[in-house]
Amino acid sequence: MFDWLGWRKGWPLWRSYRLNAHIKNDVEQIFEGIAETRRQLLLDWADEQWRQMDQFVHQVKSAGLLDTAHIVQNSSKWDACFKAAYIRAADSTEIFMLDEQNQVVFSTYKKHIGQIYEDNEASIGPGLKYARADATGKRCLYGPYLDPVTLEIGPRSSSFHDDVTLMFIEPMLQEGRYIGSLCCRIPNDVLGDLIQRESGHVYPDSGDNYLFMAESKLRPHLQPGTALSRSRFEDHTFTHGENLKDGVTTNWGIVSVKEHTELELMFTDPATGELHPGVANTIRNGSNLFAAYPGYSDYRHISVIGKGITFQLPHCPDRWGMMCEGDLEEVYRVRSxxxxxxxxxxxxxxxxxxxxxxxxxxxxxxxxxxxxxxxxxxxxxxxxxxxxxxxxxxxxxxxxxxxxxxxxxxxxGQGDLTQRLEPSAFAQDESGELAKWINNMIDSLEGIMLKVQVATVDVMNNQYQMRTSTETTQVTTERVNHKIGSMIHGIREQLEDLDQAKLAADHMRLTLQQLEASATEQIDVARQEVERIGCKMTQISGTVKDTNRTILSFMETMQDIYRALAAIDEISAQTNLLALNASIEAARVGEHGRGFAVVAGEIRKLAELSRSSTEDIHQILNNITTAADTAARSIHEGDQVLAEGSTLVQAAAQLLQSASAEDSQRTQVVDQVVRLMENIAAISHKNRSTSAEVETEMMALLSDMMHVQQSSHNVEAITVFLQQIVGQFQLTHSEKLLPPDVIVDVDWRNG
CATH class of the missing domain: 1.10.287 (Helix Hairpins)
Structure with a gap:
């Protein structure tokens, strides 16, 4: 009868339950409603985060910021884009960009820039690996996991704060290639604030809504039943009794956490060490509802009842579970x-x-x-x-x-506002009056909801028209901006070419100036050398002429020598004849003429010797004459060569003179070209400045258009949200609010 509770604990609970067994169906409906409402809250919240990521990705692509290699050049655009996204994402504490090597290249938290995430489970490695596993890229909601950066940044919208983190990962592709990921960091305590909704707790003393892991695919080591959200009983904020920080006392020991509930606590029954029946049955069956006595034992080993469900958040591979519980004693504490x-x-x-x-x-x-x-x-x-x-x-x-x-x-929030309480079914007392006033309140609420619905339809139609107009204007502006960008790109290339040509011309001018200076010096030296050579050649020509005259004079002297030798030959012949005659006369005289004969013989020998010497002299003179003729011819040829050399020297001097003049003209031409290119460069720089101003204005126009479009999207989102809220209620004549010719098409997946 008292099952695992025992008599002392079981009897009061059994008595409370039996006194209120008639409300069991109401209790079941209450827990069903709580679980479904919290589940829908989580799904809507996750959809909203991904919608904001869609807007962010659309803005990044529209601004042309996918190229992470030029972040420094576009730092102002990146900063403006990230700040706008950060303002929209009220729950996020950081938005950052990873490159292909998983390095943080830009972030709203500047200290985070430069960090590289390793491919391990200690960080977001499994989430990044999942996001880039597919060629088309897959979004990933990764976590909860422990990240010290989250603790360092601090809280933003959550009342609690620790290092437990959720990471929204959006893979970025360019031409089918993975180039990085956009990431949004959200403290996990935001989920606790969502599902707890302290002001809406039906059972304020015990009611606890918490998340746990049902099946982990990204982190297989994370066991089913591991806590994924903060418990209301983590500290004294939500309860005046025992809490998990100080320790919850049971007969089987103290249940406590050191830092936080998430990832540290397993929802086990301390009496058995096994997952308590609520979590275990929810994981096993996908859902679990238990609203009758004796309930089941939770991690505090007290009797609880409630509803357990499992679900998957958008783009999260893991399957989570949620328990919406209340203590059996408080739930059935009701006394009619x-x-x-x-x-x-x-x-x-x-x-x-x-x-x-x-x-x-x-x-x-x-x-x-x-x-x-x-x-x-x-x-x-x-x-x-x-x-x-x-x-x-x-x-x-x-x-x-x-x-x-x-x-x-x-x-x-799921009410049918078309229904009313029937006053005739109530007595004409306070309950009847209460029913009438409730009907009056429902009428007022329905009227307000109808007005809101009409207003949302009008706003949606206006937003649709404005969005169509802004999209058309944006397309035109982007096309004009693209043309201007192409023009500016061409001007930049032209300026680069002009700069290169100007540099080349400057270099050529310097080179020509150096060459001109060097050539002038060389020409001056050459001219001096030519002049000196001319002088030398003139001197040589004079010397040659003198030598020629000397040779001619020598030839004339040789003729005199020839004439003298001819006379000597004649004298020698006569002497020889006289000696012969003397010998004949001496022989005829006889003994007395012997001495004279001897003298005559000697004279004849001398005459022969003189004739022989004269012949030798003739031979030598012939040789000298031949050599002199040859020298005369050579000197004549040399004189002609010297004349030609003098002519060439004069021509060289003239060429050197003209070359010097041409170098001066060439330098003047180069100077004119350089001045012309400087003027062109100045005009191009002015054009570039003007084009840059136009580009800045166009970018500002695009930015304004993006802001208008984002504002339009935000208003549409608010309108859609209002329509969703109003749509949860059934209203009278609500089907007549949308005329058949008005079509409102909102697709947040396409930004």
Whole structure:
């Protein structure tokens, strides 16, 4: 009967449950509503984060910021784009960009820039690996996981803060190639704030909504049943009893956490060490509803009841679970008005029976008569009280229960505002008045909702027209900007070419100036050398002429020598003839002429010797004449060569003179070209400055268009959100609000 609770704990809980067993169906509906509402909150919240990521990606692509290699040049654009996204994402504490090597290249938190994420489970490695596993890229909601950067940055929208993190990862592709990821960091405590909704707790003393891991695909080591969200009982903020930071006392030890609930606590029953039945059955069956006695044991080993569900957030490969629980004691602590009045009636009946018995006994002295009267009065009183309680239950308790059920359905945000309480079904008392005022409140609420619905339709239509107009204007502006960008790109290339040509011309001018200076020096030296050579050649020519004259004079002297030799030959011949005659005369004289004959012989020898010497001299003179003729011819040829050399020297001097003049003209031409190119470069720089101003204005126009479009998207999102809220209620004539010719098309997936 008392199952695992035991008699001491089981009896009070069993008694509370039995007294309120009739509300079991209501309790089940309450937990079903709580679980579904929280699940839808999480799904809508995740969709909203991805929608904001869509807008961010669209803005990055529109601004042409996909090239992470030029972040420094476009730092102002990156900064403006990231700041705008950061302002829109109210729950995020950082938005950053990773390149292909998983290095942070830009971030709203500047200290984070430069960090490289390794491919391991200690960081977002598994999430990045999942995002880039597919050729088309896959979004990934990764976490919760521990990240010290989250703790360092600090909280933004969450009331609690620690280092447990959720990371939204958007892979970026360019021409089918992965180039990096856009990441949005959100503290995990935001989820705790979403699902706890402290002001909306039906069971404020015990109700706890918490997340746990049902099946982890990205981190297989994360066991099912691991806590993924903060518990209300983590510290003293939400409870005045024991808490997990100080320790929750059980008969099997103290359950506590050192830092935080997430990833540190396993939802096990301390008595068994196994996952407690609520979490275990939810993981096993996909959902679990238990609203009857004796409930099941939670991680504090107390009796709880509630609803467990499993779900997947958008683009999260892991399957999560959520428990919406309440303590059995608090849930069935309800004591109806009829029960309290029945106890009060019973008290008065008992006192009346005892008083009547005492009076009879005092008057008659008969104990039996007194006891019989007391018993009669008590039985009659109890029957009367029971009948009164039943009638009271029908008239009061059931009326209040219907009102409570009607209000509860609408309080969960899924109400049918077309329904009303039927006043005739209630008594004409306070409950009837309450039903009328509730109907009046529902009428007012429906009227407000109808007005909101009409307003949202008008806003949506205007937003649709404005978005169409801004998109058309944006396309035109982008096309003009593209043309201007192409023109500026051409001007930049032209300026680069002009700069290169100017540099080349400057270099050529310097080179020509150097060459001119060097050539002038060389020409001057050459001219001096030529002049000196001319002088030398003139001197040589004079010397040659003198030599020629000397040779001619020598030739004339040789002729004189020839004439003298001819005379000597003639004298020698005569001497030889005289000697011969003398010899003949001496021979004829005889002995007396012998001495004279000797002298005559000697004279004849001398004449022969003189003739022989003269012949030798003739031979030598012939040789000298031949050599002199040759020298004369050579000197004549040399004189001609010297004449030609002098002519060439004069021509060389003239060429050197003209070359010097041409170098001066060439330098003047180069100077004119350089000046012309400087003027062109100045005009091009002015054009570039003007084009840059035009480009700046166009970028500002594009930025304004983007802001208008983003504002339009934001208003559309708000309108859609309002329509979703209003759409949760069934309204009278709501189907007539949209005319058939108005089409509102909102596709957030395409930004």
């Amino acid at each position: 008005i009829g029960w309290r009045q029945f106890k009060l009636h019973s008290l008065f009946i008992g006192l009346s029976g005892i008083g009547g018995a005492a009076l009879v006994y005092a008057l008659s002295g008969s104990a039996w008569s007194a006891a019989a009267l007391a018993a009669f009065n008590i039985i009659l009183g109890l029957v009367t009280a029971d009948q009164l309680q039943r009638r009271h239950h029908q008239r009061v308790h059931e009326d209040l229960q219907r009102i409570s059920r009607f209000i509860r359905i609408n309080a969960e």
